[in-house]
Amino acid sequence: MLETLQNLALGFGVALQPPILLYAFAGCVIGTLVGVLPGVGPLAGISLLLPATFGLDATRAIVLLAGIYYGAMYGGSTTSILMRIPGEAASVMTCIDGYAMARKGRAGAALAIAAVGSFVAGTVSVVALMLLAPPLATFALRLGPPENFALLLLGLLVLAYMSGGSMLKSLAMAALGLMLGMVGIDPMSGYFRFAYGVVELGDGIGVVPLAVGLFGLAEVLASAGQPTPPKVQKPKLRELLPSRQEWRDSMAPIGRGTVLGFLIGIVPGSAHIISSFVSYAVERRLSRHPEEFGHGAVAGVAGPESANNSATSGAFVPMLALGVPSGPIPAVMLAALMVHGVSPGPLLIQQQPALFWGFIASMYVGNVMLLMLNLPMVGLFVNVLRIPYGLLYPAILVFCVVGVYAVNGSVVDVWIAVTMGVLGWLLRKLDFETAPIVLGAILAPLLEMSLRQSLAMSDGHYAIFVARPIAAVLLAVGAALLLLGLRAWIARGLDWRERLALAEKGDAP
Amino acid sequence: MSRFRIALALAVGLLGMAGLALAQDAYPSRPITMVVPFPPGGVADLTARPVAAAMERTLKQPVGVVNKTGAAGAVGMQFAATSKPDGYTLLLALSSISIIPEADKLFGRPPAYTVDQLTPIALISADPTVLVVRTESPWKSAKDFIEDARQRPGQISYSSSGIYGTLHMAMELLSHAAGIKLRHVPHAGAGPALTALLGGHVDALASGPAVVLPHIKSGKLRALAGWGESRVAALPDVPTFKELGYPDAEFYIWAGVFAPRGTPEPVLARLRDGLRTAVADPEFKGAMDKIETPIAFKQGEDFARFFAADARRLAEGVRKVGRVEDKK
C-alpha cells in the first residue's frame, strides 16, 4: 500500500508537469468534441489523431490519446440528452431517459448528473485500475470463449428488462437486431453472409450507423414534420442543476454503474458498449418506480453514463498489466506505445514506472478537468435547444451524415444510417422499441463466435460449458435469473386468476 | 515574314518539348495517397507511416496515409485496385493480398479484386512467423510438438487471426509439410488470438515476431521454430522449419507497396527510385527498429519473383485448406 502511494506520488510528479497537463487538457477537449459529434466516437477519434502523436514522446502521446478516449465518453451524453442522437454507440441508452428529462425541462439536470456520474465512475475505476491491475488482468485472461458465451447469454437476458412496453414486442425487436448482426463475413468459415457483393458489408452492419440512424435520424424524421415543433421546455438558469431529490436518486445507480462497468470492461473482447445497456436494465429491475423508465428516470441516465466511463478504465487493465489488447481502442493505444519504442507487455509496469504511474495520475487529472469542462458548459449546451428547430434539424442531418462517414470513410455506412433512420421512424409509429435492436446487433456476432469457438476448442462437445468452472457458474446464474423471472411472471398470472375468482364470488348474490 | 514564322515555329516547338519534358518529371506534382487496408495501429499501418514519411522526403510531395478498412483488407485493396493508374494512389498491402481472391474463388463468388489488377513496386519488410507455445507446455522443441501432433491428430489446438488469414495459412502450410492435423480455433484478429494463447484456451499460435517478443522475454511464451528462410534476428536460438527438414513451411508476413496496373512506366521507375532512397533513410530505419520490424527491401524483378512465388504457395495452400464443411 505504501509502495502504491509512493508510486502514485511519482505519477503525479509526472502528470502535473505543465507540458503533460497541457496534453491531457488537449486530449480532453478534443475528446469532448469528438464525443459530442454524432457518430464519431472514441475509436474514430483516437485513430484519426494517432499519426499526430508520432512526433511526441511516449508519455505525452498516451496521455493525449487516453484523454480523447474518456473525453469522448463524457461528451457522448451531451447530444444524447439534448437531441436524442447518440454521440457514440455507447450513449444509446442515455438517449432514452436523458432526452425524456430534457423534454420535461430537466436537460441541465440530466447533463449535470451525467457529468458527475462519469466523474465518480472514472475516478473510482482508476483507483481500482491502479490497485488491482495485475491480479485482475490475470483473472481476465482466464475468460475464454466458453466464459464469453455464458456472459453474453446473461447479456441477452438483460434484453427482457430493457423496455417498459410489451415484452413480446421488445423481444421481437431484439430478434430483429440479432438477425441484423448476422450480416458479414462469417469468421469461422469464411462465408459472406447477406452481403450481396458489397465488400464494405464484410464486417457487418456497423453499430455506429445503426445507432445514429435508429435514434438520431429517426428522431429528426419524427419531429421535423410535426405541425408544431417539439416542445422542449427551455429551462431557466435556476433549474439547470439537479434538485436534491434527483441527486439522491442518482447516488446508488452511479455506484452500481461504476462497479458493473468496470467488471464488463475487464473482459477481453470488444463488448464494452454493452456496459450501458446492462446498467440500464439492472437499474430498471432494481428501481422502485420502474414505470418511470423511458419517461425521464434519473437512474436511467446516472447508471449507464457511469458504466460507460468505468468500462473505459476497465479496458485498460489487460492492456497495461499484460500488454494484451482487450478491444480495438486499447489495441490502437498499444500501437502508439510500440511506435514510441515502449514495448508493452507484462513487464511494462516494472520497466516504465514513470509512464505507467504518470498515465494513471493523468487519468485522475483528466477526470477532474473534464468535470470542470463539462459542468459549466451545461448552460452553454442547453442553449443549443434555443435554436429554432427548422434550422437545427438540417444541421443535425448534416452532422449525422458526416459523423457516420468519418468513422470509416465509407458511403455504405451512411446509406445504412439513412435506411435505419427510416426504419427507426416507422418502428416509432408502430410503437416498437428500438434500443433492443442495437443490443441484439452487437451481441449476435459475439454470441455466435464464442459458441462456435468453444465447440471448436472441445471438438464439438457441449460438455465444455459445464466442465469449466467459471462458465458453469455463469450459466447457472443465468438459469437462476431466468427461472426467477419466469416464476414472477407465472405468479402474476395465477394472482390475476385468483383475484378474478374472488371477484366473481363476491359478485354472486 | 517567313523568318518570323520560322522563329515562331521554333519557339513553339521548343516550348512544346520543354512542356513535355516538364510533364515527364512533373510526377509527382500533387499529394500522393497511400491506402492502408487495415485499421490504425496494426502491422500494416505501423509500417506504412514511416514509409510514407520517408517517401515524402524523397519525392518532395506530401504522402498521406488513408486507412480504408473492412473485410480483412478486401475493401482497401479493392479501392486501390480500381483507382486511376496515375501514380497518385498507392497501396501498402500485406501478404494476405494473394489470399483474399483465392478465398473468394473457393466460395464461388466474384473476387473483390484480382492480383493482376495491381503492379508490385517494392517489398518493405518480411517477417517470418514463429510458432509459440506457453512456457508451461510440455513441448520444448518443434520436434516434440510435431511428434505429439502426429500421435494425437486433431487434439492440439491453435488460434489464428481469422480463417484464411495470415496466421491460419502459416499453420496450414506447416500442417501439410509435416503431415500433421491440428485443431483450428479462429479468433477476431491477432490480438484476441494472442490473448487466447496466453489465457490457456488454445495450445499454440503462429505469430509475427514483434508482437510476441515481450512475452517471450518475460518468460510467458516459448518460441519453437520459425517459418523463415533464416532465423529471426531477435531470436537467434530458434531454428527454422527449413532447418528442421520442412522446407515447404515458409511463410512471411510481408508488407509491400503496390500501384494499380496501368500506371505508366516512368512513374513506376520514379516510385522505385524514391522507395529505394526512402528505405536507406536513417530516420526510417530508426522507426522500423522501434516497431521491431527488420527491413527487407526488394524491388523490381526481385520483388516480382518473390511475390509470384509467395502467391503461388498461398494459392496452393488455400485450395488445400478448402472449405470448412468440405472436410468431413
Add this chain to the structure above:
Amino acid sequence: MTIDRAGGGGLALLALWVLWECRRLPLGSWHEPGAGAFPAALALVALGLGLAIVAVGGRATRLVDVDWRETPRALVIVAAGAFLTFGLERLGYRPSVLVALLFLVGAVERRGLVPTVAFAVGMAWGSFYLFNTLLKVPLPVGPLGF
C-alpha cells in the same frame, strides 16, 4: 389492421426471407454449426415472435388511427438525406451539403433567401473545416474542385 399486426407481420416476412436466403449456406451439425445455422435459428425465433405478435395484436391501435401527419415532410427529409449520401463522393462534400441545406432550409422550411444561403454556406464550409482540417477526416472533394 393494427400497428402490432403490421409490425409483427413485417418481421415475420423478413424472417421468411432470411430463411430463404440461408438455403445456400451450410447448416453444419450440432457439434459444428455451419455458416447458416445461427441465421436460420434466429430467423425461426423471429418468425415465431412475429406471428405471435400478429396473433395477439388485434386489440392494439389501428393503423389508420396513428398520427401520420408528418409523413410528407419526413419523406422529403429522407430524400434530402439520400441526395446528400449519393452526392457525397460523386459531387463532393461541400456541394452536396450546400444543395441539401439550400433545399431543406429554403424550399421546405421557407426561411428567407439571405439566412438560407448564409446558413447553408456556413454549415458546408464550417463542417468541412471542422472535420477535414481539424479532425483530419478526409472528406471527398468533388469534380467541381471544392
